[in-house]
Amino acid sequence: MLGPFQTTTYTDFSDPAHQAAFRAAIDKVTRDLGRTWPVVIAGVEETTENTFGSVNPGDLDQSVGQFADGTVDHADRALDAAWKAFPAWAATPAQDRANILLRAAEMMRLRRHEFSAAMVLEAGKSWPEADADTAEAIDFLDFYARSAVEWAASRPTTPYPGEMNSVHYQPLGAGIAIPPWNFPVAITAGMCAAPIAAGNTMVLKPAEQTPYTGWLVFDLFRQAGLPDGVLNFVTCADGAIVGGHLVQHPRTRFISFTGSRAVGCWIYEEAGKVRPGQIWLKRVVAEMGGKDAILVDEDAHVEAAAVAIVKSAFGFQGQKCSAGSRALIHTALYDEVEARVIALTEKLVQGDPRDVANNAGPVIDEEARDKVLSYIAIGKDEATLLIGGETAPGNGHYIQPTVFGSVPEDGRIANEEIFGPVLALVRVTGYEAGVRIFNDTDYGLTGGFFGTKNIEDAKRRLYCGNLYINRKCTGALVDVQPFGGFNMSGTDAKAGGREHLLQFLQAKSIAERLVPGAY
Numbered sequence: 001m002l003g004p005f006q007t008t009t010y011t012d013f014s015d016p017a018h019q020a021a022f023r024a025a026i027d028k029v030t031r032d033l034g035r036t037w038p039v040v041i042a043g044v045e046e047t048t049e050n051t052f053g054s055v056n057p058g059d060l061d062q063s064v065g066q067f068a069d070g071t072v073d074h075a076d077r078a079l080d081a082a083w084k085a086f087p088a089w090a091a092t093p094a095q096d097r098a099n100i101l102l103r104a105a106e107m108m109r110l111r112r113h114e115f116s117a118a119m120v121l122e123a124g125k126s127w128p129e130a131d132a133d134t135a136e137a138i139d140f141l142d143f144y145a146r147s148a149v150e151w152a153a154s155r156p157t158t159p160y161p162g163e164m165n166s167v168h169y170q171p172l173g174a175g176i177a178i179p180p181w182n183f184p185v186a187i188t189a190g191m192c193a194a195p196i197a198a199g200n201t202m203v204l205k206p207a208e209q210t211p212y213t214g215w216l217v218f219d220l221f222r223q224a225g226l227p228d229g230v231l232n233f234v235t236c237a238d239g240a241i242v243g244g245h246l247v248q249h250p251r252t253r254f255i256s257f258t259g260s261r262a263v264g265c266w267i268y269e270e271a272g273k274v275r276p277g278q279i280w281l282k283r284v285v286a287e288m289g290g291k292d293a294i295l296v297d298e299d300a301h302v303e304a305a306a307v308a309i310v311k312s313a314f315g316f317q318g319q320k321c322s323a324g325s326r327a328l329i330h331t332a333l334y335d336e337v338e339a340r341v342i343a344l345t346e347k348l349v350q351g352d353p354r355d356v357a358n359n360a361g362p363v364i365d366e367e368a369r370d371k372v373l374s375y376i377a378i379g380k381d382e383a384t385l386l387i388g389g390e391t392a393p394g395n396g397h398y399i400q401p402t403v404f405g406s407v408p409e410d411g412r413i414a415n416e417e418i419f420g421p422v423l424a425l426v427r428v429t430g431y432e433a434g435v436r437i438f439n440d441t442d443y444g445l446t447g448g449f450f451g452t453k454n455i456e457d458a459k460r461r462l463y464c465g466n467l468y469i470n471r472k473c474t475g476a477l478v479d480v481q482p483f484g485g486f487n488m489s490g491t492d493a494k495a496g497g498r499e500h501l502l503q504f505l506q507a508k509s510i511a512e513r514l515v516p517g518a519y
Ligand code: NAD
Pocket: 178, 179, 180, 181, 182, 183, 187, 205, 206, 207, 208, 238, 239, 240, 241, 242, 243, 244, 245, 247, 258, 259, 260, 261, 263, 264, 266, 267, 287, 288, 289, 290, 320, 321, 322, 417, 419, 445, 484, 485, 489, 490
């Protein structure tokens, strides 16, 4: 019998023993780098004609590995394998399916630092950020396993004379998971665990920036005993080729996507087209970007607000969909908060994430670096640069944590997702103006409010999927703060929530008439 679900606690890196263990994990993963990794279809590893490389964004001389450049042929065969595996997996009792995920969770607990170290090397995460990512992955595996067992039980219905009525949830079929690179363990594990726990089979196409971490997650499922074909692994140098093909494929039953708004909208539209041979409407989960705001009211605690603003803006270099990239500060406190934000930003230590002392690493790749620098140039035109604003030294894509002050509410840096270490401070004339600006966005993912007297009003009126009062707006925990956004932030699938599995289930209502005298 399982005990109650509990979230995984984070590693305390002030403890020298934990530091030593993590350093050993970095060494272990480093020894494993530079290999060539296959695609895996129906349990069979296949090498491909072409490969592509993954590089450490914090040390461009370090190759993480070579990965199979999968084609549409691999995509077709992987989907086929998933369909072949579907009947047996769907018929596997939920508890048996759950046991495999619980085993995967336990295996990840044992190798926790190894997964985190892979993200330090491949994604440029600091140790605590990587540790939190792995902790969330463990929680997804553990939580969705339990959730699968709960949804497998028939649901109560209103009694009706002469009939036995019931509702049962059953899996959809074979689908695909298309995760992003920024939570390459947690989001990838969660996006596979939920459909699989529910009895579906799938193809995982990891993000091209983090294929090694994707491999580790796939391999964990395999080692935990997932039958061949239930999860198939196809990497691709250009995600649009395998990903796009599977989105459009008439036999794809569901699509679980997390990534940018542009790609998410394209997927949503393409998935809506019914193609020859297709006999269903595809189920689409599309979790997309954000332009998340923290609103600071006139009675806010200045220090708490400033600390939260800096953490929310610069954790993992601002490369989180939940990043608080704009702070809307009441004019009564603006100067004070701005001064503290600058002082706290100055204290961030930039450098190679392999060193535990560094908490501001690189951005993921050249494309991201160029995009962030172009927004910094825009910021220099439309606002006041307070700190940062340049690339930083190091053999990687380092950009200084950058804060702009007195940003106009309609400024581009206050409205467009930058996905990097750039924070816009906006002076607001009062609480009402703050609420209006907070909500005046196409997005609606996370948000924060600092203050006292307007808390209940803020809870009602600030429009976003995950609202945080008097704390940072990042770091949602599984089954504590189910995660998903409104409007152009996505389909609000609430990952890590108790109803999340419904995204991958369909309900069958059964009415059995009790015919008098027939038994
Ligand atoms: P992206 O959209 O560029 O890529 C995401 C995934 O889609 C990758 O695996 C990529 O290979 C694939 N892809 C790209 N083009 C495709 C196509 N035409 N068809 C099918 N697949 C395709 O996003 P990214 O840069 O990896 O991630 C950053 C974005 O993700 C940000 O906007 C961020 O806010 C968002 N994000 C959202 C959440 C959330 O829960 N809402 C979580 C993390 C990241």
